[in-house]
Amino acid sequence: MSRVEPDLSALAFSRHDHDRCTATALHQAEAQAARDGLRLTPVRRRALEILLEAHRAMGAYEVLDRLAAEGFGRQPPVAYRALDFLVSHGLAHRIQRLNAYVACLHPAEPHAPVFLICRACEAVAEAPGARVRAALEAGAAAVGFTVERASVEAVGLCPTCSAAG
Amino acid sequence: MSRVEPDLSALAFSRHDHDRCTATALHQAEAQAARDGLRLTPVRRRALEILLEAHRAMGAYEVLDRLAAEGFGRQPPVAYRALDFLVSHGLAHRIQRLNAYVACLHPAEPHAPVFLICRACEAVAEAPGARVRAALEAGAAAVGFTVERASVEAVGLCPTCSAAG
DNA sequence: GCTTGACTGTTACGATATAACACATGATAT
């Protein structure tokens, strides 16, 4: 059994080299684009960078403001299209609960995202979801339902905020 | 170990006596209201009935239209407040993915809802979620995260639509 | 009867998202 789902789960909750994880994710995105013939155009790339730098979930309009400030279009579709592109290619994820988007920190790995959302500091971490998925699919299969996509989102307290009281 | 989570999961996907399951759920809601001192007022009760009769996820504005047609207020807060009441007391659930609400068919049972959403017929079923929750909490605990609330929503094909091709 | 608190209704607005169309650009076919 290969290590398909490395434990990067606590990343958003722990101290780490921000610039480095951003650079790595961007590098992986570029590699994937080159490999799959995706067009990581300026807006799309910049949108991904914005999400990576923020390192948290951002609303579409928030991303749009940043893009507009840098000379890109200032109308909603500009942001929504870039974000949709990123999401549809696994470079970012949509957090349903927050109507927001987060960059994926390990797009190269196949993974079934499970999100842990801290209600205090708003950090969003991606936890290993293989087991949750397995349980979900088993339950669905039992009633004849075929799962195509799933979103698993938990709201609670991250270690830091939990310790802070 | 008592049977805390009976298999009502396939209910929305299978033929059954609609009127009867609606009446049962409504009866349970009333019992709960009486027991806990909740005020199941006319708007709230009617909103619940509307969701029960529809037996699918409905948007707040859709519920509002029905309420307004029956003489209740026609402004958004009317529907949102009734729905918030139902959700906060476990009589209905919010489906994040659809920005919509479904009546809970077994409010009396303690349960951790897992939703199966058919992309073809839009039916929404509540599946047993105990195992999924256990896996989710275990994964979260491993990184020091405390889960308070979670939403698990799967999009796919229900048995009927799956069979239909 | 008066106060109080919960509920319902309103107006007004904010936040999120998409449809539809114009234009640019680069690849492909002629």
Added chain:
DNA sequence: ATATCATGTGTTATATCGTAACAGTCAAGC
């Protein structure tokens, strides 16, 4: 080389979803 086409970017306009703030109602308890 140029016509065609697909893809992407930008726009305007509008749809959809959700909430803040305040006025009126009404029943419970003093």
